Amino acid sequence: MQPDDVRRALTRIAHEILERDKGAADVVLVGIADRGDDLARRLAEEVRRIEGPEVPVGVLDITFYRDDIGMRADAPEVHETRIPFDVSGKVVVLVDDVLFTGRTIRSAMDALMDLGRPRKIQLAVLVDRGHRELPIRADFVGKNVPTGRADDVRVLVAELDGEDAVVVEGAR
Amino acid sequence: MNEHLLSMHDLSATDVTRILDTAESFREVGTRVIKKVPALRGRTVVNFFLENSTRTRISFELAAKRLSADVINFSAGGSSVAKGESLKDTALTLQAMGADAIVIRHSSSGSPLQLTRWVDAHVLNAGDGTHEHPTQGLLDLYTMREKLGRLEGLRVGIVGDVLHSRVARSLSFGLVKMGAEVTLVGPPTLIPPDVSAWGVQVSYDIEGVLPKLDVCYVLRVQRERQRLEYFPSVREYARLFGITRDRVALMPEGGLIMHPGPMNRGVEIDSDVADLPRSVIEEQVTNGIAVRMALLFLLLGGAKGEVA
Numbered sequence: 001m002q003p004d005d006v007r008r009a010l011t012r013i014a015h016e017i018l019e020r021d022k023g024a025a026d027v028v029l030v031g032i033a034d035r036g037d038d039l040a041r042r043l044a045e046e047v048r049r050i051e052g053p054e055v056p057v058g059v060l061d062i063t064f065y066r067d068d069i070g071m072r073a074d075a076p077e078v079h080e081t082r083i084p085f086d087v088s089g090k091v092v093v094l095v096d097d098v099l100f101t102g103r104t105i106r107s108a109m110d111a112l113m114d115l116g117r118p119r120k121i122q123l124a125v126l127v128d129r130g131h132r133e134l135p136i137r138a139d140f141v142g143k144n145v146p147t148g149r150a151d152d153v154r155v156l157v158a159e160l161d162g163e164d165a166v167v168v169e170g171a172r
Numbered sequence: 173m174n175e176h177l178l179s180m181h182d183l184s185a186t187d188v189t190r191i192l193d194t195a196e197s198f199r200e201v202g203t204r205v206i207k208k209v210p211a212l213r214g215r216t217v218v219n220f221f222l223e224n225s226t227r228t229r230i231s232f233e234l235a236a237k238r239l240s241a242d243v244i245n246f247s248a249g250g251s252s253v254a255k256g257e258s259l260k261d262t263a264l265t266l267q268a269m270g271a272d273a274i275v276i277r278h279s280s281s282g283s284p285l286q287l288t289r290w291v292d293a294h295v296l297n298a299g300d301g302t303h304e305h306p307t308q309g310l311l312d313l314y315t316m317r318e319k320l321g322r323l324e325g326l327r328v329g330i331v332g333d334v335l336h337s338r339v340a341r342s343l344s345f346g347l348v349k350m351g352a353e354v355t356l357v358g359p360p361t362l363i364p365p366d367v368s369a370w371g372v373q374v375s376y377d378i379e380g381v382l383p384k385l386d387v388c389y390v391l392r393v394q395r396e397r398q399r400l401e402y403f404p405s406v407r408e409y410a411r412l413f414g415i416t417r418d419r420v421a422l423m424p425e426g427g428l429i430m431h432p433g434p435m436n437r438g439v440e441i442d443s444d445v446a447d448l449p450r451s452v453i454e455e456q457v458t459n460g461i462a463v464r465m466a467l468l469f470l471l472l473g474g475a476k477g478e479v480a
Contacts, residue, residue: 061197064209064239064469075473078197114206 001143001166003158006126009142010039013124014046016140021091024051026119028087030058031095032108033079038159039126040095058083060094065107081111088116093140097155099125102136127166129153176295177467178284179304180345188350192314194466195459201238202462212239215472218271220262221298222248222278227433227457228298228307232275235464241472244271259283260290267291273472276300294471302336307467308432309342311460313350315452316387318459319428324351329381331357331413332391332440335364335402339432340391344370357381358391358413361402378413382422390415390431390441406439416442420450428452 001009021027024047031040037059044055061079069076094108109121124140129147143166147153150171158164174182183191201209217236221229229245236243246266253262259278266274273294276284281301288295299305317323328347334340334356347354354372356363363374375381382388393409403409420429429441429451437443446453 063197064201064211066211069211069473075470078194078469080197081200110210114209115204 001127001164003164006142006164006166009126010042011046013140013142014043014050017043017093017122017124018047018051020122020139024053024055026089026091027093028056028058028085028090029093029095030060030083030087030108030112032104033059033061033081035155035157035160036060036094036096038157039097039124040093043093043095043124056085058085058087060108060111062104062107062111065111067103067107083115086116087112087118089119091120091122092118093122093124095124097126097157098153099123099128099136099138099141100131100153102132102134105136106134126155127153175471176284176288176297177306177471178288178295178297180306180309180342180349181304183306183346183349185349185351188310188313188346191310191463191466191470192317194470195310195314195462198238198462198465198469199459201465202458208238208240210240211469212236212241212472215239215241215272216270217241217243217273217275217468217472218266218293219243219245219298220266220274220276221246222253222259222276223299225277225299227460228277228305231457231460232296232298232307232464235461235468238461239465239468241272241468244269259286263287263290267293273468296467296471299338302338302341304342304345305338305432306342306346307460307464308339309346310467311456311463312339312343312389312430312432313346314459314463315430315456316428319452319455320386320426323347326352326386327355327384328352328387328389329355329357329385330389330391331378331415333362333393333402334358334367334391335362336394337391343389344372348372355381355385359403359409378415379419379422382419383424385423385427387428387430388415388420388423390429392432392434393436393440410439414438414440414442415445417445417448420445420448426450430456433457 029040029044031037040057044057047055059082061081063076063078122139125138126142128141128144131149152169154167156165219229233243271293275296275298277298278300281303283300284295284297330340344354348371356374357378431453
């Protein structure tokens with residue numbers, strides 16, 4: 001995906017969120033660090049442009065909720081969690097860059113539940129690459145990308161990587 | 173990171189920064205309604221305390237519990253140690269019960285290192301004799317960085333019984349490693365003879381040093397460790413080195429007062445000084461939990477020599 005494709009996908013997802021949730025009244029966006037939080041901020045900007053209201057944006061780090069701790073050589077890198085609002089009673093849209101096995105989303109839902117009791121949790125991803133290991137699906141998808149299990153899918157965002165793009169590299 | 177946390181000496185400046193950054197994430201967990209994350213579910217942490225301690229043990233216990241680890245507290249009184257079991261046999265027993273980490277406090281310097289030779293578990297030093305108390309040093313660094321925004325170039329005075337203080341050693345080594353300027357202040361009898369190797373300055377004049385300090389770190393007068401008389405009387409010590417309100421007034425605006433606790437109010441620190449807004453003694457305690465969570469997570473969060 002090129003920068004324009006990413007922008008169009010995010011605009012469409014913003015429209016879909018507003019349509020599905022009938023406006024942005026109870027909607028909050030929570031991006032999964034890193035990159036998911038950048039995408040969440042951009043979605044919030046799109047929603048504001050389309051309908052006007054300011055949608056709260058939070059960042060969630062799921063490191064402490066992973067199910068592979070102790071299976072990796074080194075302790076994983078920890079990012080910041082900053083959710084400056086109460087998620088109870090809200091429609092929480094989780095935002096991530098790539099949906100793959102679904103394990104990250106499982107962790108994120110556990111983490112969210114520890115912060116309160118959302119009325120609904122929805123999932124928005126820029127890329128769905130398949131190969132789920134858990135019964136999880138996205139509510140809003142930028143693009144479905146068929147991949148091999150061992151392929152490397154990377155989403156680049158301007159905030160961190162200097163440009164927007166989705167890159168698929170085949171397994172060597 | 174190393175496999176164990178035995179001393180501040182073993183850590184590089186990069187390690188220290190990583191520990192403090194990780195602790196920052198755990199500070200956030202401490203502000204939640206549910207102050208618990210499942211990161212170390214199924215791991216067992218043993219608190220093996222062979223010397224009296226309340227705050228360090230409770231802090232480690234809370235840290236491990238907030239990470240969802242199982243915690244076992246084991247102290248000298250009423251245990252097999254009181255029946256004459258050797259340190260080695262006790263350690264092997266803990267090992268046989270499947271401890272993933274052992275937090276040890278012991279009155280003999282070097283016992284945590286000795287422990288690493290007998291067990292496979294990660295060993296964390298929670299204070300050994302007059303050697304080191306690295307988790308206290310790290311939580312102090314965390315508190316200074318949080319309050320003053322940096323460690324490099326900070327001017328820190330460590331006041332009091334440096335000779336018997338493992339806290340002073342860990343903190344000095346840590347501060348020097350991170351580029352701070354350390355001045356030890358106290359009666360000459362309580363300044364260690366080997367201090368020239370520490371990379372710190374020494375002064376015997378508290379009032380001359382205070383105007384140049386960003387942090388005044390007050391050590392406890394450890395009467396239980398003094399086999400000889402190192403100063404004539406507690407009253408004289410309080411008069412010459414006690415941190416009073418008049419002396420605090422000599423410090424620059426915004427300078428911090430810190431103390432590792434427990435305090436002897438009226439001896440090394442005046443009661444009303446301990447309660448000033450610039451005294452961050454309670455914050456030190458709160459930060460201690462986050463720093464210990466970070467250490468347990470960084471040590472136990474990776475695989476130990478097995479799967480990559």
